[in-house]
Amino acid sequence: EIVLTQSPATLSLSPGERATLSCRASHSVSSYLAWYQQKPGQAPRLLIYDASNRATGIPARFSGSGSGTDFTLTISSLEPEDFAVYYCQQRSIWPPLTFGGGTKVEIK
Amino acid sequence: EVQLVQSGAEVKKPGESLKISCKCSGYSCTTDWIGWVRQMPGKGLEWMAGIYLGDSDTRYSPSFQGQVTISADKSITTAYLQWSSLKASDTAMYYCAKCSGSNCYFEYWGQGTLVTVSS
Numbered sequence: 398e399i400v401l402t403q404s405p406a407t408l409s410l411s412p413g414e415r416a417t418l419s420c421r422a423s424h425s426v427s428s429y430l431a432w433y434q435q436k437p438g439q440a441p442r443l444l445i446y447d448a449s450n451r452a453t454g455i456p457a458r459f460s461g462s463g464s465g466t467d468f469t470l471t472i473s474s475l476e477p478e479d480f481a482v483y484y485c486q487q488r489s490i491w492p493p494l495t496f497g498g499g500t501k502v503e504i505k
Numbered sequence: 506e507v508q509l510v511q512s513g514a515e516v517k518k519p520g521e522s523l524k525i526s527c528k529c530s531g532y533s534c535t536t537d538w539i540g541w542v543r544q545m546p547g548k549g550l551e552w553m554a555g556i557y558l559g560d561s562d563t564r565y566s567p568s569f570q571g572q573v574t575i576s577a578d579k580s581i582t583t584a585y586l587q588w589s590s591l592k593a594s595d596t597a598m599y600y601c602a603k604c605s606g607s608n609c610y611f612e613y614w615g616q617g618t619l620v621t622v623s624s
Contacts (some may be wrong), residue, residue, distance in 0.1 A: 416595075492565060
C-alpha cells in the first residue's frame with residue numbers, strides 16, 4: 398500500500414499570501430496524484446489531477462507540481478474561500494486508492 | 506452532467522445491519538468505477554472499496570475487506586455499501602464518488618450519508 402504523508406498538518410496564513418502544501422509518497426506514483434479541497438460540511442472537490450492538471454472550473458491560482466514521490470500544491474494568492482482542508486490522493490497502484498492525512502489551511 | 510445522490514442519514518444500534526445507496530445519473534455511470542470513501546468525525550478520507558457498474562467487478566481496501574460489502578444494480582445505476590453487523594466505530598460520513606474514465610480520481614461526489622451507530 399502506498400502511504401501519502403502531507404505536511405504541514407496546519408498552515409496559518411493571511412489572505413493574499415502564498416500557500417505551499419507538500420505530499421510525499423512512500424513509493425513512486427509517477428505523476429498519478431490528485432489534490433482535493435474540502436470545506437466543512439461539504440464533499441471534497443477535485444482541484445488537480447495527474448500532478449499538475451487543473452480540473453474543470455478550478456481557478457488558475459491553484460497549481461500542482463512534482464513527480465515520483467514528492468508533490469506540491471501551490472495557491473498563489475489566498476482568497477477567503479480557499480481556507481479549507483486539502484488532501485492528496487494517488488491512483489498509481491490500487492487497490493487501495495490512498496489519501497494523505499490532509500493539510501488544514503487556516504486564517505492567521 | 507453527472508450526479509451522485511446518496512440515501513439519507515441513518516441511526517443504528519450496534520449489531521444491526523445496514524445498506525446505503527448511491528444513485529448515479531448522467532454519462533458514463535456504467536463505464537467508470539464508483540467508490541465509497543469513509544470520513545470519521547474530524548478525520549481524513551479513507552477509500553474503502555470500488556465497483557465497476559458495467560460488470561460488478563469489485564476492489565476492496567485491505568483495511569475494509571471482510572468488514573463491508575459493495576454491490577450494485579446496473580439496471581438502475583446504483584451502488585450500495587452494506588454492513589452485516591455495525592459497530593460504534595462505524596460511525597462516520599460515507600461518500601460515494603465516481604472515477605473519471607481509467608483515471609481513478611474522483612471528479613464527482615455524492616452529498617454523503619451520515620451513519621451513526623449508538624446504543
